[in-house]
Amino acid sequence: MSNPVYLALDLPQLRDAQELAGKVKAHIGGIKLGLEFFCAHGAHGIHTMASVGLPIFLDLKLHDIPNTVARAMQAIHVLEPAIVTVHASGGRAMMEDAKAAAGEHTRVVGVTTLTSLDDRDLERTGVSGSTHDQVLRLAELAQAAGLDGIVCSGQEVKSVHDQWHDGFFVVPGLRPAGTASGDQKRVVTPRQARDDGASVLVIGRPISRAENPLAAALEIESTL
Numbered sequence: 533m534s535n536p537v538y539l540a541l542d543l544p545q546l547r548d549a550q551e552l553a554g555k556v557k558a559h560i561g562g563i564k565l566g567l568e569f570f571c572a573h574g575a576h577g578i579h580t581m582a583s584v585g586l587p588i589f590l591d592l593k594l595h596d597i598p599n600t601v602a603r604a605m606q607a608i609h610v611l612e613p614a615i616v617t618v619h620a621s622g623g624r625a626m627m628e629d630a631k632a633a634a635g636e637h638t639r640v641v642g643v644t645t646l647t648s649l650d651d652r653d654l655e656r657t658g659v660s661g662s663t664h665d666q667v668l669r670l671a672e673l674a675q676a677a678g679l680d681g682i683v684c685s686g687q688e689v690k691s692v693h694d695q696w697h698d699g700f701f702v703v704p705g706l707r708p709a710g711t712a713s714g715d716q717k718r719v720v721t722p723r724q725a726r727d728d729g730a731s732v733l734v735i736g737r738p739i740s741r742a743e744n745p746l747a748a749a750l751e752i753e754s755t756l
């Protein structure tokens with residue numbers, strides 16, 4: 533089985549991102565580049581990071597009317613990302629159009645409820661019920677819209693897997709035992725998420741902010 537760990541390179545400097553990816557590339561399966569990276573370095577940054585030779589997960593969390601999202605999808609075709617995110621709460625038509633506009637080799641996954649939110653936070657946004665139920669609801673919508681899978685926390689991935697057997701499940705909010713959660717509220721260990729059916733394990737700070745990122749990546753790999 534290929535390495536399921538995608539390293540979230542949430543770093544402001546392109547050179548630092550390149551250096552870190554180069555250092556740990558033998559112990560990860562891909563690179564996740566998000567909003568911070570894309571706003572700072574754009575398409576040039578994506579092309580630069582593609583030279584590391586690992587699949588690129590372009591995490592832009594698109595969320596707009598269907599036409600706008602579809603056109604954004606078309607514009608990022610040329611970057612050939614392996615995975616792209618849209619917000620599942622953007623609705624079925626938005627997700628259908630996003631998938632139709634994406635490249636043939638790009639997996640489109642729907643972000644459900646962010647791993648930084650707990651039940652109380654969700655309630656404050658006007659959504660009733662638990663984060664768990666909301667994730668399952670949005671997963672069903674994403675599946676009906678023809679997406680390849682969803683993003684959810686490790687606390688829901690088992691239930692989602694039970695209702696969507698061949699889905700592609702991206703799980704962030706991962707912390708090796710004994711490490712700080714920071715702003716993440718729905719957290720599990722990388723091993724737990726993998727055992728519960730995660731296809732991709734998104735890991736950022738536990739590697740990128742570690743004193744020794746290579747040792748941290750090796751340690752995580754050894755637990756999988």
Ligand SMILES: O=C(O)c1cc(=O)[nH]c(=O)n1[C@@H]1O[C@H](COP(=O)(O)O)[C@@H](O)[C@H]1O
Pocket residue numbers: 540542566591593617643645646647648683684704705706716734735736737738
């Ligand atoms: O779509 C994501 O990747 C994502 C969704 C989510 O619900 N929670 C979440 O943390 N992420 C991303 O996953 C990464 C997690 O980073 P760390 O908390 O440093 O491991 C960040 O780049 C987030 O943008």
